[in-house]
Amino acid sequence: MQTERHQLRFGLEFLDFEPVRTGLPESVTVAFGTPTDLLAGPLVPVWITYSRPQAAATRLARLSGFVEDTWRIGPRLNLSFGLRSSYAKPPSVRPASNLYSVDDSVSPLTFLPIATSQPLWTGRPLQFAPRVSASWRFSSDTVLRASWSVFQDGGSAAATDQLNGIPYHQIRTPTGSPADFYAPSDLIGVQLGYGYSSRLRLPSYQRWNVSLERAWRHRDSVAVSYSGLSGSGELRREIVLDPTATLGALTFASSSGTSQYHGLNALYRHTLASGFQASVGYTWSHSIDLNSSDSSVFLISSTNSAAMDRGSSDFDVRHVVNAALTYASPEHGHGIAGRLTSRWNFGAQVFARSGFPLDILVSETLDGFAVANYRPTQLAGSTAWLSDSSLPGGRVLNKNGFGYPFPGLSPMNRNTLRGFAMWQADITAGRLLWKTGEREISFRADAYNLTNHPWFADPVRYASNPMFGQAQSALNLMLGGGSPASGQSPAFSMGAPRSLQMSVRFSF
Numbered sequence: 001m002q003t004e005r006h007q008l009r010f011g012l013e014f015l016d017f018e019p020v021r022t023g024l025p026e027s028v029t030v031a032f033g034t035p036t037d038l039l040a041g042p043l044v045p046v047w048i049t050y051s052r053p054q055a056a057a058t059r060l061a062r063l064s065g066f067v068e069d070t071w072r073i074g075p076r077l078n079l080s081f082g083l084r085s086s087y088a089k090p091p092s093v094r095p096a097s098n099l100y101s102v103d104d105s106v107s108p109l110t111f112l113p114i115a116t117s118q119p120l121w122t123g124r125p126l127q128f129a130p131r132v133s134a135s136w137r138f139s140s141d142t143v144l145r146a147s148w149s150v151f152q153d154g155g156s157a158a159a160t161d162q163l164n165g166i167p168y169h170q171i172r173t174p175t176g177s178p179a180d181f182y183a184p185s186d187l188i189g190v191q192l193g194y195g196y197s198s199r200l201r202l203p204s205y206q207r208w209n210v211s212l213e214r215a216w217r218h219r220d221s222v223a224v225s226y227s228g229l230s231g232s233g234e235l236r237r238e239i240v241l242d243p244t245a246t247l248g249a250l251t252f253a254s255s256s257g258t259s260q261y262h263g264l265n266a267l268y269r270h271t272l273a274s275g276f277q278a279s280v281g282y283t284w285s286h287s288i289d290l291n292s293s294d295s296s297v298f299l300i301s302s303t304n305s306a307a308m309d310r311g312s313s314d315f316d317v318r319h320v321v322n323a324a325l326t327y328a329s330p331e332h333g334h335g336i337a338g339r340l341t342s343r344w345n346f347g348a349q350v351f352a353r354s355g356f357p358l359d360i361l362v363s364e365t366l367d368g369f370a371v372a373n374y375r376p377t378q379l380a381g382s383t384a385w386l387s388d389s390s391l392p393g394g395r396v397l398n399k400n401g402f403g404y405p406f407p408g409l410s411p412m413n414r415n416t417l418r419g420f421a422m423w424q425a426d427i428t429a430g431r432l433l434w435k436t437g438e439r440e441i442s443f444r445a446d447a448y449n450l451t452n453h454p455w456f457a458d459p460v461r462y463a464s465n466p467m468f469g470q471a472q473s474a475l476n477l478m479l480g481g482g483s484p485a486s487g488q489s490p491a492f493s494m495g496a497p498r499s500l501q502m503s504v505r506f507s508f
Contacts, residue, residue, distance in 0.1 A: 006079035047368025054096035055162040076137040090119040100195035104443040159254040166194040176340035188246030197254040219271040287313035296372040311414035343432040352423035357415035363464040375411040392456040397469025419458030
């Protein structure tokens with residue numbers, strides 16, 4: 001709906017989603033400790049966990065709608081404001097063995113078995129999310145824009161927990177012994193529990209952005225923007241070991257997660273001459289949260305509080321620089337030389353960034369669980385890094401600078417160290433060889449990591465690993481998530497060895 005000064009839009013959406021569990025009703029997970037636990041001393045035991053789904057299906061229904069109006073106040077000022085509403089009824093949590101409702105508002109936390117079906121999360125099913133934005137044109141070449149909005153997560157990953165299988169029994173082998181050497185009567189069995197916080201709710205976010213764009217002399221333009229995002233009530237999975245004499249561990253989904261993001265971005269473009277263009281961009285950003293993955297499990301104990309897990313996000317990169325130069329030759333040329341040099345496109349790009357956060361952990365597992373905050377202590381007076389030109393990246397983590405977190409020694413905070421920075425130069429060249437009507441043949445050649453500079457993944461971060469502190473793979477296998485040798489190897493991903501690609505394309 002549109003008038004001279006207003007443009008009104010509205011919409012409505014209904015989603016009815018019902019995931020169904022199929023496949024085997026039970027699963028078995030075996031967790032082996034590292035061969036030599038350099039911190040704890042003896043060999044780490046083997047853990048065997050039996051798990052099964054607690055429900056065969058669940059239903060997620062959501063009704064949402066929005067209304068938005070763009071108001072042209074004057075020739076230089078536009079204002080847009082709107083409201084989005086959603087109705088998301090929480091799915092039911094069905095009673096099951098070793099399933100608990102957890103009160104995490106007190107310390108130590110308390111929990112009770114779930115005896116009857118109850119809503120998964122609390123809060124009003126009907127939610128409203130306003131948004132407003134404005135653009136003001138100072139002159140024909142300068143524009144100021146600003147926006148602010150609120151939005152909610154329409155569903156929770158915890159809604160499918162009962163379908164995915166929850167541990168309910170765990171067997172531990174005697175310390176330092178393979179499971180095959182012992183009869184079932186020699187093994188130690190423990191019950192495991194799972195639960196949901198009685199205060200579980202859907203996450204809520206606020207987002208804002210301010211940008212200034214200016215163009216001048218018909219060849220130059222610059223854009224500067226500052227944006228931010230804050231979230232509360234984010235999903236965080238926590239675990240308590242030995243909460244009772246009969247329960248070996250209690251894992252539960254909570255809404256204690258929070259996050260904040262701030263970013264400054266600047267981009268400059270310049271047309272050098274006919275066919276040439278150049279641009280330089282710089283981004284400074286900082287993302288802080290309590291957890292960067294819904295699947296991570298965090299230990300709660302007297303020495304491991306949620307406040308200690310607040311730190312830079314796993315994907316936080318503080319500085320990024322990107323520069324590019326392109327050239328397009330004339331479409332037509334005269335003479336043999338003109339025809340050979342026409343219809344070409346050339347490009348060069350240089351990318352550089354600072355390192356990803358590096359979270360040091362004691363071991364990959366703690367009592368059979370992949371706990372994301374089982375951290376050592378950084379010993380007083382020790383340095384975290386040692387220079388060694390013979391090793392990948394030219395430095396290694398100091399294995400003597402970290403100690404086991406005994407009582408009285410606080411473990412490290414999350415993501416306090418930084419991994420390796422990197423830069424890379426790529427070039428491309430292409431030419432239109434033949435064209436008739438809508439049919440054409442073109443050629444293109446690309447070179448990635450032109451200098452063939454070796455870039456390495458962040459080092460092994462588990463202090464109990466014999467290879468602790470050393471990079472074990474090329475950067476392109478890491479994917480920036482702190483997991484070297486992840487097995488993902490895209491052909492031309494950032495940080496790979498120099499790669500050349502040539503292609504001929506026929507379009508019709």
